[in-house]
Amino acid sequence: MAKKKSILDFYRMKQEKQQVAWITAYDFPTASFAEAAGMDMLLVGDSLGMCVLGYQSTIPVTMEDCISHCQAVRRGAPKTWIIGDMPFMSYQSSDQQAVENAGRFLKEADTDCIKLEGGIRIASRIKAITEAGIAVMGHIGLTPQSSGQLGGHKAQGRDVNNARAVIKDALAVQEAGAYAILVEAVPPEVTGFIADLLTIPVYSIGAGPCDGQLLISADLLGQFQAFTPKFVKKYANVAEIATKAFGEYIEEVRSGAFPTDDHVYHIIEPEEDFQKMFKEFN
Numbered sequence: 159m160a161k162k163k164s165i166l167d168f169y170r171m172k173q174e175k176q177q178v179a180w181i182t183a184y185d186f187p188t189a190s191f192a193e194a195a196g197m198d199m200l201l202v203g204d205s206l207g208m209c210v211l212g213y214q215s216t217i218p219v220t221m222e223d224c225i226s227h228c229q230a231v232r233r234g235a236p237k238t239w240i241i242g243d244m245p246f247m248s249y250q251s252s253d254q255q256a257v258e259n260a261g262r263f264l265k266e267a268d269t270d271c272i273k274l275e276g277g278i279r280i281a282s283r284i285k286a287i288t289e290a291g292i293a294v295m296g297h298i299g300l301t302p303q304s305s306g307q308l309g310g311h312k313a314q315g316r317d318v319n320n321a322r323a324v325i326k327d328a329l330a331v332q333e334a335g336a337y338a339i340l341v342e343a344v345p346p347e348v349t350g351f352i353a354d355l356l357t358i359p360v361y362s363i364g365a366g367p368c369d370g371q372l373l374i375s376a377d378l379l380g381q382f383q384a385f386t387p388k389f390v391k392k393y394a395n396v397a398e399i400a401t402k403a404f405g406e407y408i409e410e411v412r413s414g415a416f417p418t419d420d421h422v423y424h425i426i427e428p429e430e431d432f433q434k435m436f437k438e439f440n
């Protein structure tokens with residue numbers, strides 16, 4: 159089993175142009191499969207609201223939801239760098255609220271760092287959390303918690319003025335002290351420029367090549383069916399596999415083909431003693 163990576167490994171990997179491969183994980187089994195496969199790091203995304211809890215957006219997700227899923231992921235991946243995603247309204251109100259909730263991820267769920275959405279508008283939060291000694295990953299471009307303000311889950315930075323704003327956000331996040339930044343749904347030309355401009359690692363989800371790639375585990379595995387962003391590549395079709403397995407089980411239960419002798423516990427005393435005992439009841 160490889161040694162757990164630290165922030166220094168992620169800086170070195172950027173310098174040595176080694177790609178970082180990471181996914182989201184929300185539960186114990188997914189986390190353990192990812193660690194066994196050698197995943198560089200794991201995000202416990204607030205996308206758990208859609209991928210696990212069945213909400214229409216990430217807005218209803220609470221601190222308690224996030225902490226509980228981070229704990230499960232930590233138990234499944236004890237030797238992997240884990241990023242806790244701060245849910246909507248856990249950091250928006252004040253620097254103090256942001257620091258207190260960021261601290262909860264480390265104290266209660268043993269995550270290695272936290273991630274929050276926003277650039278210039280959130281720079282003071284990043285600075286405050288960093289000054290508390292907590293590593294922060296920024297998240298710019300398409301920021302799902304403010305999709306209402308963006309007019310939906312829309313790609314960002316596709317015209318020159320919007321791209322300039324994304325680049326300014328990236329600079330503000332680095333300046334505020336973030337150790338890394340995630341860029342979501344931005345053209346590769348803009349992401350590549352940002353990755354060269356910044357000294358901190360720049361990771362992408364749907365934003366083309368840079369220092370590493372993130373995908374949502376439920377998308378990659380083909381578990382999530384409500385929608386499929388353009389940036390998703392499906393590496394498996396778990397929805398199909400699971401539905402087929404459930405269907406076969408239902409059929410075998412109904413036909414009596416399951417359970418067989420292999421799936422039961424046999425009596426340890428003579429059958430006649432049992433027959434005698436059964437008679438006590440009628």
Ligand SMILES: Nc1nc(=O)c2c([nH]1)NC[C@@H]1CN(c3ccc(C(=O)N[C@@H](CCC(=O)O)C(=O)O)cc3)CN21
Nearest residue numbers: 205208209302311312313374377382385386387388389
């Ligand atoms: N399962 C899942 N995958 C995700 O990537 C994801 C979540 N959930 N939940 C939180 C956010 C929401 N995200 C989304 C959601 C939808 C699109 C999407 O459908 N985009 C369209 C249109 C883009 C545009 O109009 O510019 C696309 O075709 O990709 C993208 C990202 C990314 N995150």
Ligand SMILES: CC(C)C(=O)C(=O)O
Nearest residue numbers: 182203204205243363
């Ligand atoms: C969409 C990704 C970047 C995320 O923040 C999440 O999974 O919650």
Ligand SMILES: [Mg+2]
Nearest residue numbers: 203204205243
């Ligand atoms: Mg998120």
